[in-house]
Amino acid sequence: MSDFRITLRPALGSAPRPGSRGLSITAMPEGHVVQVLGRPHAPDLFGVLERATGAAHRSVRAAGPGQWFIVGDAPLSRDEFAALSTALQPHATAVDQSHGRVRIRVEGTIVERMLAKGTAVDLDPGAFPVGTSAMTLLGHVSVHLTRIEIAAFEVMVLRGFAESLWEDLVRMSVEFA
């Protein structure tokens, strides 16, 4: 029975797409994405989340009132997820979305101009500094957008739309290639 080999198929097999002017689109590792649902009307849980996540390679992203995403490049083991889940109790529930969300890194000096073809959010660094997240429409697809560096964004999307969004991002970048 145990001789079956289970393999992971990433949603985006596509190779990174480098462009000139420093623009690149890269599928990020399908590590972990944990959706955190805070208890309604609970106080701000950011401190709890920071304690629960601890390690530096993980990141907490705001996702609307009382909700967050905890993301990272490495998969979480069942035990790690359980531990995280426990640490959040009773304030919040952890939902594993590691397979349900796909992260794409878009990077470059004119990255805001490229993303402005899809989103109405003002991505000027003054209005949207590093660490800011927004859930928004990018073209016709809903995404969760985070500025992870001054010239780099993480675009998180439902797995089923990942390929379609990838094609959109490539099209949006053609002008700069």
Next chain:
Amino acid sequence: MTSYRLATGGLVNRAAPLAFSFDGKPMAGLEGDTLASALLANGQMLVGRSFKYHRPRGILTAGASEPNALVTIGRRERTEPNTRATVQELYEGLEARSQNRWPSLDFDVGALNGLLSPFLGAGFYYKTFMWPAPLWEKLYEPFIRRAAGLGKATHEADPDSYEKSWAHCDLLVVGAGPAGLAAALTAGRAGARVILVDEGSMPGGSLLFDTAMIDGMTASDFAREASAELQSMPNVRLMTRTTAFGWYDGNVFGAVERVQKHACDPASHLPVERLWRIVAKQALLATGAEERPLVFGGNDRPGVMMASAMRAYLNRYGVAPGKATAIFTCNDSGYRLARDLEAAGIEVTAIVDSRPTAPPGYRGRPRVIANAVVCQTKGNKSVSAIEVLHDGRSETIAVDALAMAGGFSPIIHLACHRGSRPFWSEENAAFLAPQDLKDLRIAGAAAATVGIAACIQEGSAQAAAILSELGISCRPAALPNVEAEEESRPAKPLWSIPGIKGKAFVDFQNDVHLKDIGLAVREGYGHVELAKRYTTSGMATDQGKLSNVNAIGLLAEARGVSPAEIGTTTFRPFYTPVSFGALTGAHSGYHFQPVRKSPLHDWAAKNGAIFVETGLWYRSAWFPRGGEKTWRESVDREVVNVRQNVGLCDVSTLGKIEIFGADAAEFLNRVYCNAFLKLPVGKARYGLMLREDGFIYDDGTTSRLGEGHFFMTTTTAYAAGVMNHLEFCAQALWPELDVRLASATDQWAQMAIAGPKARLVLEKIVDDDISSAAFPFLAAKEVSLCGGKLHARFFRISFSGELAYELAVPAGYAESIADILMNAGAEHGLQPYGTEALGVLRIEKGHVTHSEINGTVIPDDLGFGKMVSATKADFIGKVMLEREGLKAADRLRLVGVRPLDPTASFKTGSHILEKNAAATLENDQGYVTSSAFSPHIGCTIGLALVKRGPERLGEEVVVWNGLKSEYAPAILCDPIFVDPTNERLHV
């Protein structure tokens, strides 16, 4: 005599000639030309025929308001009709063709319409083509459309790409003339985020043809220096070839950027046009002013042109309008032109000024005829003479060009797009923008400010005022030193002119002339909105940019009131026409909407699936195998295989929602009509969700995975809607409940494994005991797979009526698990099946989908009456379900239907009639909601909603397809065709 290119002067690049053609005739222009300036440089004054009377027409303006010079440019799939030659930049190889003429521009049969003109006046559509009514569609309308056409669009697909983009700024400046440049410089230097848009190919506006000296530079050099400074500022975006076409809610401006409309072969990596939505904290309109024509006989003859346009052709493009030019003016604009023509060495035959005297400071050589008007022009296809009325006598003067200067109308369209009305200013003889607009100001000629120095000063001051409102500090900049002729305030407008002979045009593009306006007033259509529609004045593609104010002035005179009393018609976007391509953006063809793929998409593809679009999803519909020639062969095989062996179907597209919280059970109890409070952990239950009006909204199974943790599935079609609905219930209706929702549709790949051998296959990979005793029908729990390598959610539920399970695994492992299952199931005959077989299987079992849950059915209609909780205090739909009409005995209710002749068939949507009853609405008994060929029964079967259906089992009826007049004798039967006692479910 005709127009021609001067030896020197202008901003055109004389070292860069461009070849182009007009009506097949090769011509030469220069880099920096518009098509219009190039045509004039080639002496081509006749460029089109008018809309209704097919009168010869020439170039009237040098900008966006052009009503006459509409041509078709490009070829084949890049054919673009109705292009204004006055804004189209010339490029090498441009092909232009005149419009609305046959067989040729010079000899046009349609010009006979001119002879019919007594019958073509205002309202002629309504009067002439009144009856007989049936002829309207077949004869009159096609005839009118052909005769009065614009250019013809191509039927070929647009080969070019378009896109949209958002932009954000503190200050948007519309128009890069003197006021706009000054405003952008002031705000840019203060560090504000500025966007400056201008419709022209280079910034400058009127500076590009003005002869003023600014800080010792020519006006155009000043514009170039100012734009260079703006372009060097990282906080400023200067966008040329960009028309701001609309002002929308939230201070958002729509603008279209013509990225490559000036290129013969557009580069493929760039769109040809880009639609911008600009979110501006504040905006400044510096859109300038439009010169008004004068309404005299033959004012449309080629060679007659706006005075400021003539100046633009002369000073910016180095093109002379003719060898002997007259100027008809009622203000000082005509004298500025006279001075420039004189300086260029072009003869000015006469300045005809309607005012009693010429301006006191005027010292030019040309003859000034004061207190005079031009009452008509003469000539064939271009003007050859004018008739001037002065001192009670008429004088004919030979000319080959005539400029007209009727005063200036500020361009205030954008300011009026959000409902505010402009107001008439007697002092300025113009309609001015509404006052006290929120977050929008006006500067320069658009605010009726006169003179370059004043415009620069005002642009700068308005920008400073805006900055202070935004809390951005700015130092007042030193204003440039402008040497220009002093300009006087606008003169009294000259609406009607005495002694007119022939047609005097008000709206050039729609061929509305003076008498039409009078007729409208006489016939009771004197209200500005009625006059517009009765005469069609202002209704052409130029939207009356030149004509509206004249029409209002003439209406006012005819009614003996002030233009203030007439008012304007409503200004609406778009300021100038915007292509459908730009409005569509990148989302056309395959990219019209996003594609959503199941995590098992590639697995299905490698198993040969044929896909079908369901909403955004691509679902596997069936899996053809060797030798199968039709889809039915494949589907029948898949169905039989599930009933006999086992099949695997991708059901990942079902909506999946995780529901957590202390009150999760209570929440479900309120959103479903059946009870959920006591659902035990480890169990799934079929749930029926109603709308508040009592009709069924959606169905699905919900499993309790923990005390405060449920896993809901929805139908594929309503997944998004149900999530929105649940969020509404949780947030807006019952925020006091502790319930938390997460969409998990994409996290889990879900497979249905159905058929008598399903357990045999699954036992090979599921580690847990899944015997019927340990894992009975409607069991639900987490299981481990392949020796603990993976954990999955496992449900014993069945849509097919067979022993069946659904296995949910994390999406990234879906393909691997499906492969493993296929491998493990090979010895048991496991085959994939698609949505078609899924449909047949559920119809055989009498299971409903949204074909039956079509918004008209309540639970009882589908036989679910007993499911509805009688004890719950409240749930969505509870109260309205009690309505009388929903308890009526003759409601349409679910039954099965099958043809009496097993070889006969019927289609979904067919109606049910009583035997021998005529096919009338009164006799209608209901309709077939689903139908399929059932391999199990051996004939077509259907589900139907029929009046009192369950009471009529065994009744012979007729299934009638009204579209094809087909009648199939049939019998009503139990909707469950397979295993009505559910023995197979429980094996």
Next chain:
Amino acid sequence: MASLISCPHCGARPKEEFTIKGAVLSRPAADAGHQAWTDYVYLRDNPRGTHREYWHHTSGCRRWLVVTRDTVSHEVGFCQDAAAAKLAEVRP
């Protein structure tokens, strides 16, 4: 072309990100009687001027909002989270 709604959680966003449900009405109690329910389910005002509606920030924070807007001027006024609005109503 555009309308911006000021989501209290996300800031100004275009209307494409939202789904509109309609007038904000208080859901009657189950025993409120037939008339109250008919009004709630079917009867709608068509106000000229201020209008309170439920808007869902579907492609944003996924919160339901109570948006107050003017049907004449299109001015979007106060935007409030629907849960907060409801709770404020319950305990005034």
